[in-house]
Amino acid sequence: MLVQVMAQRALADAIELMANAMAQEAVSRTADRVAQEARRGGEDELRLERFMNNKPPIFKGGYDPDGAQQWIE
Secondary structure, eight states: OHHHHHHHHHHHHHHHHHHHHHHHHHHHHHHHHHHHHHHHHHHHHHHHHHHHHTOOOOOOOSOOHHHHHHHHO
16 A cells, blocks of 8 residues: 555656646747747848838839839839
8 A cells, every 4th residue: 555655656746747847848948939039020120121221212103014114123
């Protein structure tokens, strides 16, 4: 009987350790994703800033195939 109780306790301890390790891994992955998304957002803003620094032509709307071709070039 005592051996059975000790075995059950050891199993419960092992399960608790495994659950804690899995929770720690989940927290770590979440933190990594948040950091990655923050870096990606900053890169996108930098790309837009570089693009706008080149002062691209502004599309005014309307139907003008020749003007569209000039705008592309």
